Amino acid sequence: MSKDSSPDRSIDEPKNRRQFLTFCLNNEYFGMELHQTREILEYSDVTDVPLMPGFMSGVINLRGEVVPVIDLAIRLGRDPIKLHKRTCIVIIELHSYEQKHVLGLLVDSVSEVVELDTSDVEEAPAFGANIRAEFILGIAKKEEQFVILLDAEKTLSPIELASLVEAEFQATED
Amino acid sequence: MELEGALGTFYAESQELLESMEDALLRLDSGEYDSDVLNEIFRSAHTIKGSAGIFGLDHIVEFTHVVENILDRARDDEIRLEEELLNIIFKCRDHIAELINHDLEAFNDSPNLAQTGKQLLDGLIPWFKSNDADIHEKKIVDKVGLETEGATGDWHLSLRLSKDCLRNGMDPISFLNYLSSIGELRQIITLEDSLPDIEEFDAETLYLGYEISLQSNSSREEIENTFTFVREDSEIRIIPPNSTIEEYIALIEALPEDDKRIGEILVGCGAISSETLCKALQVQENETKSSNQSRKIGEVLVESSGLPEKVVNAAAEKQEDTKERKKPSSQLIRIDADRLDHLINLIGELVINRQRVNLLAGETRHESLIEAVGDLENFTEQLRDAALNLRMVQIGSTFQKFKRIVRDTAQELGKDINLILEGTETELDRLMVEKLGDPLTHIIRNAIDHGIEAKEQRLANGKSETGTIKMAAFHEAGSIVIEVSDDGGGIAPEKIRAKAVIKEIISEDANLSDQELLHLVFHPGFSTAESVTNLSGRGVGMDVVKRNVEALQGTIDINSKVGFGTRFQIRLPLTLAIIDGFHVQSGNTHFIVPQSSVVECTDLGSHEKMENRNCINVRGEMIPFIKLGDVFKISPSEGETASYLYREGKSASSHTENLVIARYGEFTAGIVADQLHGEIQTVVKPLGPIFKPLRGIGGSTLLGNGEIAFILDIPQLIESVISNEGTTFTVNE
Numbered sequence: 056m057s058k059d060s061s062p063d064r065s066i067d068e069p070k071n072r073r074q075f076l077t078f079c080l081n082n083e084y085f086g087m088e089l090h091q092t093r094e095i096l097e098y099s100d101v102t103d104v105p106l107m108p109g110f111m112s113g114v115i116n117l118r119g120e121v122v123p124v125i126d127l128a129i130r131l132g133r134d135p136i137k138l139h140k141r142t143c144i145v146i147i148e149l150h151s152y153e154q155k156h157v158l159g160l161l162v163d164s165v166s167e168v169v170e171l172d173t174s175d176v177e178e179a180p181a182f183g184a185n186i187r188a189e190f191i192l193g194i195a196k197k198e199e200q201f202v203i204l205l206d207a208e209k210t211l212s213p214i215e216l217a218s219l220v221e222a223e224f225q226a227t228e229d
Numbered sequence: 230m231e232l233e234g235a236l237g238t239f240y241a242e243s244q245e246l247l248e249s250m251e252d253a254l255l256r257l258d259s260g261e262y263d264s265d266v267l268n269e270i271f272r273s274a275h276t277i278k279g280s281a282g283i284f285g286l287d288h289i290v291e292f293t294h295v296v297e298n299i300l301d302r303a304r305d306d307e308i309r310l311e312e313e314l315l316n317i318i319f320k321c322r323d324h325i326a327e328l329i330n331h332d333l334e335a336f337n338d339s340p341n342l343a344q345t346g347k348q349l350l351d352g353l354i355p356w357f358k359s360n361d362a363d364i365h366e367k368k369i370v371d372k373v374g375l376e377t378e379g380a381t382g383d384w385h386l387s388l389r390l391s392k393d394c395l396r397n398g399m400d401p402i403s404f405l406n407y408l409s410s411i412g413e414l415r416q417i418i419t420l421e422d423s424l425p426d427i428e429e430f431d432a433e434t435l436y437l438g439y440e441i442s443l444q445s446n447s448s449r450e451e452i453e454n455t456f457t458f459v460r461e462d463s464e465i466r467i468i469p470p471n472s473t474i475e476e477y478i479a480l481i482e483a484l485p486e487d488d489k490r491i492g493e494i495l496v497g498c499g500a501i502s503s504e505t506l507c508k509a510l511q512v513q514e515n516e517t518k519s520s521n522q523s524r525k526i527g528e529v530l531v532e533s534s535g536l537p538e539k540v541v542n543a544a545a546e547k548q549e550d551t552k553e554r555k556k557p558s559s560q561l562i563r564i565d566a567d568r569l570d571h572l573i574n575l576i577g578e579l580v581i582n583r584q585r586v587n588l589l590a591g592e593t594r595h596e597s598l599i600e601a602v603g604d605l606e607n608f609t610e611q612l613r614d615a616a617l618n619l620r621m622v623q624i625g626s627t628f629q630k631f632k633r634i635v636r637d638t639a640q641e642l643g644k645d646i647n648l649i650l651e652g653t654e655t656e657l658d659r660l661m662v663e664k665l666g667d668p669l670t671h672i673i674r675n676a677i678d679h680g681i682e683a684k685e686q687r688l689a690n691g692k693s694e695t696g697t698i699k700m701a702a703f704h705e706a707g708s709i710v711i712e713v714s715d716d717g718g719g720i721a722p723e724k725i726r727a728k729a730v731i732k733e734i735i736s737e738d739a740n741l742s743d744q745e746l747l748h749l750v751f752h753p754g755f756s757t758a759e760s761v762t763n764l765s766g767r768g769v770g771m772d773v774v775k776r777n778v779e780a781l782q783g784t785i786d787i788n789s790k791v792g793f794g795t796r797f798q799i800r801l802p803l804t805l806a807i808i809d810g811f812h813v814q815s816g817n818t819h820f821i822v823p824q825s826s827v828v829e830c831t832d833l834g835s836h837e838k839m840e841n842r843n844c845i846n847v848r849g850e851m852i853p854f855i856k857l858g859d860v861f862k863i864s865p866s867e868g869e870t871a872s873y874l875y876r877e878g879k880s881a882s883s884h885t886e887n888l889v890i891a892r893y894g895e896f897t898a899g900i901v902a903d904q905l906h907g908e909i910q911t912v913v914k915p916l917g918p919i920f921k922p923l924r925g926i927g928g929s930t931l932l933g934n935g936e937i938a939f940i941l942d943i944p945q946l947i948e949s950v951i952s953n954e955g956t957t958f959t960v961n962e
Contacts, residue, residue, distance in 0.1 A: 102937040104916075105818060105861030106923060114916070114929065114937050119578065121914040121929045121937055156917060213918045221922040 071173040075195075077202055078145065078162040080128045080136065084202040085162075086169070086195065091147050091207045093157070095165050098142040108223040109135060110216075112161050117146065124159035130210065131186050136161050147207060156213050169202075171195050176204065238461055239280050241563065243329050246273040248626070250322055255632045257310055264304070270318075271300040277325060283457060289328045292346050296321045299353050308356050317352045319637075324349055383415055383470050384452065386441040391462035394435045399459055401435065407455050412445020566659070569619055576609075576616045577912040583609045584910070584933035610910070620660070624702045624711070625653030627662050631673050635698060638677045645694055646681055651701035657709045661781050661801055665711070668774040668785075672713045672797050673698065675771070680717035680795055690792065692716065708825075708893075708944075709803060714796035720789040722746040729755065747787050751775040779921075784944060800944065802927075810940065811889055812909040812932070813902035815856075816863035819938035821911050821930055822900060826891040826943040830905055833886040845899060847890065854888060854899030855950050860925065865903070893944045896951075900941070909933075913940060924949040 075086035101113035101124050110129040114121050124144055128136045136142065141164040149156045176193035192204040209215075250273035253266045274297045281289035296318070303310045310318060324346055331342060386408075390401055408414060420438035424430070445452065449467060456465050583606060590602040628650045639646040681687075681696035688694060701712045722743040729735045729749050741749075749755060753772040778785045783801035802808070803825070810821035811830070833854070837846040844853045857863065888899045911930035920926070927942030 103818060104920065104923070104939070105863055105926070107920075111919070116931055116935050116937055119581065119914075119931065121916065121931070123917055123919055216919045217921055220919060224922045224924075 072170055073173075074168055074170050075202075075204060076145070076165065076168050077197070078143070078165045080131070080163050081133060083133075084166070084197065084200050085127075086202045086204040087145070087147065087207050088192075088204075089168055091149065093146045093148050096144040096146065096159070098138065098144055098161075101144075101161075106224070108220060111220070115144065115159055117157070117159070120157065122146065122157050122159050124161055125211065125216070127160045127162055131190070136163060139163075147211070149208060149211060149213070151208070151213060158211055160211075169195075169197060171204075179203075235461065236284055238563075239284060240329060242280065242461075243277050244326075246277050247322060247326050247329075248629070249273055251319075251633055252629055254310075254315065254319055254322065255636065258315060258636065262309075267300070267304045267310070270310075271297065271304050274300055274325075277329075281329075283460075286328075288343075288346075289325065292321075292328060292350070293325055295350050295353065296325070299356055302356065314353075314356055317349060319633075321349050321353075384412070384443045384445060385468040386439070386443055386452070387464075387466040387468070388439040388441065388456075389464040390435055390438075390459055392434050392436070393462065394459055396433050397459075401437070401439065404455055404459075405439075405441075408441065408443055408445075408452075411447045411451060411455075412443045415442040415444055417441050564619075570660075573616050573620060576613050579609060580613055580910050580912055581931055581933075585935075588933040613910070617658075620658055621656040622659045622662055623653060624655050624657055624662065625650070627665060627669070628653050628700050628702070630666070631669065631700060634670065634673060635677060638674060639681075639696075642677065643684070644677065644681055644696060645684060646677060646696045646698060649697060649699040651699065652703045655702035655704065655709060657702075657801065657803070661709075664777060664781055665799075668777045668799070669700075669711070669713065671771065671774045673700075676713060676715040676717065676795065680715035682718045686718075690718075704803075705800075709801045711799040711801070712796060713799075714794060716794040719791040719794055720747060720750070720787075721791050725749050747789055750787060751785070808911055808913060808940070810909055810911045810930075812906035812938065813857070813887070813889060813900070814904040814906060815858045815861070815902045816865050818857075818861065818863050819906075819932060819936060820857060820902065821909065821938050821940045822889050822891055823940065823943065824908065826893055828890040828892050828897065831888050831890070833888045833899075833901055836888075845888075847899075850897070852890065852897055852899050853950075854901050855946065856886075856901040858901070858903070860946070860950070891943050893947055896947050898943075898947050898950070900943075900946075911938070911940065 074089035076089050076092050077084055077086045079085075096115075096117075099115070101115055103113045104111060104123075107113070110126050112124040112126045114123050116122075126136055128134060143162055143165050144159040145162055145165065146157060146159050149158065176195050179188055179191035179194055186203065190206055190210045192206045195202045195204060250270055253269040253273070256266050257270070274293055278290050278293040278297055281287075281293065299308070299314075299318070300310075302308050308314070327342065328346070331339065388401075388404075390399075390404075391397075394401065405414065405417065418440040420440065421436065423438070424436045430436075443452070449469060452467055453465075456463065459465075583602075587602050587606060590598050593599075632648055632650075635646055635648040676698050681698070682690065682692075684694050687696065696715065696717060698713065698715045701714075703710055725746045726735070726739075726741070729746070729752070730737050730739075732755060734749060734752050734755065735741065750771045751774070755771065775785055778799050778801070781801055783799055786798045786800070787795065788798070789795040802823075808821075809824035811824055811827050813820050813822060831847070833845065838844070843855070844851050846852075858865065886901050886903065887905045888901055889905065890897060890899050892898075909932070913928045914930055915928050916923075916926070925942055925946035926939045927945065928940045930938050930940055932938050
């Protein structure tokens with residue numbers, strides 16, 4: 056189920072074509088740049104981390120590495136994901152401040168990898184998507200379905216996630 | 230031997246030499262003015278010059294040569310390294326360091342560097358003899374190289390070539406052949422003392438030493454040049470012909486052999502002939518037979534050969550010495566730090582896997598297998614300790630560097646500051662040492678700049694003119710504590726408040742304790758300095774310090790008393806990689822209490838509980854306790870399984886609560902969990918930055934069955950409970 060993807064691959068391809076991994080959250084389609092994703096895991100037990108806000112599902116043991124798993128639906132302001140047999144964890148890798156961050160994303164199901172031309176991607180509408188505009192790279196159309204392309208760096212910035220956790224703690228302390 | 234590799238060694242070695250040179254200069258500066266120190270400075274410069282010469286780094290040779298001449302004059306007591314001159318020599322040392330950092334091409338491209346060098350050398354002119362006016366051109370013959378040069382007679386060579394000599398493609402025979410081409414080899418004695426047992430024998434390692442007597446008209450330099458390619462790591466000693474007996478004594482003392490028989494040393498030196506030795510041995514043997522009591526062979530030698538007692542005594546001393554005092558240089562090897570880290574990571578994985586094997590073996594109930602796994606466990610533990618030990622270094626060398634910073638900075642600011650170092654032998658992980666340099670520098674600079682008052686101010690405050698900064702390191706409850714304290718003016722909380730309000734860090738009516746105000750210095754964008762100097766006070770600093778310390782899983786604390794000084798305390802874990810822990814469980818969540826803070830385990834019901842308070846009475850001591858389930862809001866697991874420590878009917882609650890008593894600093898606290906699982910070795914897997922706000926959990930680890938457990942950060946846990954005291958944790962009953 057896992058697949059190799061390296062940033063180098065996209066270099067060989069024409070610049071205006073980008074690959075996205077699309078997945079489904081409660082009947083909405085989202086996409087994330089393929090080079091940011093590392094592998095897809097079947098859902099297995101996620102260990103609860105005490106006191107964490109809802110979007111933090113917990114941590115998993117990924118071949119000896121302890122990786123936090125985030126409920127992407129909650130992060131995007133949706134209802135929490137309900138676990139069923141197609142629930143997946145998408146492992147993504149982000150780089151910020153010269154540090155590598157590996158995160159797991161809880162999604163309802165993974166659909167496919169699509170290759171999109173720049174012209175296929177439209178700018179996000181200023182409102183209506185019900186998601187913070189800065190999280191959205193653009194919107195693409197796939198078989199009469201809209202796919203919201205997410206900016207992983209912004210949506211899952213470790214610094215912002217940490218400050219959300221911090222805020223949660225302060226709220227409980229006060 | 231690859232030149233590039235050798236060049237790397239040159240850089241590394243020069244770094245060490247420069248460090249020891251700086252250290253010696255600082256010792257001079259602090260009044261320790263004697264020939265040993267001067268010699269050390271000279272030797273450092275001389276060795277750097279020599280090595281640089283081998284690699285054709287002429288710019289280093291030229292500069293260092295001039296400095297060396299000044300040092301030589303100081304060594305001969307013609308001039309004294311004081312004040313102005315000492316300052317220049319300090320700068321020269323820095324310049325040499327700078328030159329070494331730039332290779333020759335970069336040097337040629339950088340006129341500034343050459344300019345600085347020239348200025349420094351010009352500054353040295355007043356300290357040269359008048360007839361040495363054109364020092365820049367004049368080559369002064371090395372003092373070392375002068376002795377009995379060109380005289381005929383027998384040279385004595387004592388060779389202990391690098392063990393890797395053969396591996397690097399050098400055959401000692403070729404050196405001997407070369408020597409015989411520049412002179413006549415009178416005698417070669419091969420020392421096989423360091424040959425190991427046959428099982429350990431490695432055909433590629435050179436175990437042999439050579440003592441050679443050579444008749445030659447060559448100069449010392451020519452003979453030395455024979456060994457250019459093996460000079461590093463090898464010990465080569467050359468005694469010129471017609472040397473005094475003292476030189477041989479020095480040689481005996483310097484020889485690396487361990488249990489060397491005195492006689493052979495002496496023969497090896499050519500001080501006595503082998504016949505004399507044979508005779509002496511004979512005498513000793515006879516005496517042993519007749520009296521059953523062996524005499525020291527040294528005594529026999531003196532008696533039978535009329536050999537000067539001095540020489541024999543030196544050899545005898547040497548024999549007694551070697552066991553305890555091994556030459557450090559022959560005991561050290563350089564290892565690429567990455568390789569070491571890799572090794573430690575692998576051992577970390579081994580530790581995890583071992584636990585898994587242990588678990589599986591337990592399930593089989595196969596007795597001899599369990600036993601074998603037990604042995605393996607024992608061995609892995611030792612392996613882990615040994616590996617971690619490799620990475621431990623003393624903090625002393627890090628502290629030493631601050632002497633220079635304190636000296637220079639204090640001088641620049643016209644302050645008089647004494648730096649006291651304590652606990653320099655305290656060991657900590659090399660990784661931490663590296664990352665501590667910057668934070669400590671910040672703290673020290675702040676202390677010099679803002680902490681210690683100006684001289685007049687100090688006198689007015691009734692303090693001595695000389696300020697004191699103390700750096701101390703010590704172990705405490707499984708942590709390493711590093712303290713930097715000064716006896717300066719301290720930090721006034723009101724000042725911090727005023728500043729923080731201006732900087733809009735806090736609101737005007739914020740209700741903060743003095744301690745909380747002090748902690749604001751760690752806030753990004755905070756600086757209390759009234760004047761911005763070029764040393765500190767740019768408002769970047771303490772927040773970075775805090776971040777750096779936290780990145781090492783450590784904490785930093787500040788204490789300050791107006792008029793008496795400020796103290797920073799950095800508390801760090803012993804090592805970042807692997808810790809021993811005590812595995813407990815609360816609900817379905819697993820926790821590890823670091824073994825270093827565990828005092829004892831017991832169950833909660835067996836001790837008297839204080840009414841309405843989370844405190845228990847353990848043998849008369851009042852100990853507050855923390856319920857993990859409450860602190861971390863863990864719901865009890867359904868269908869509570871009985872732990873092996875489960876005891877019925879002890880307490881009114883539905884299940885037995887177990888207690889681990891932990892200590893941190895002066896605090897002792899009980900940690901209450903549902904189940905105790907016992908000791909476990911854990912490989913620390915840091916939790917990412919997202920979990921940083923989670924107070925009380927320092928990291929995570931994997932259990933033998935692959936489940937994730939959280940490592941408790943006892944200091945944080947206790948602190949967060951203390952700070953919450955009166956809100957959540959007092960009325961729980």
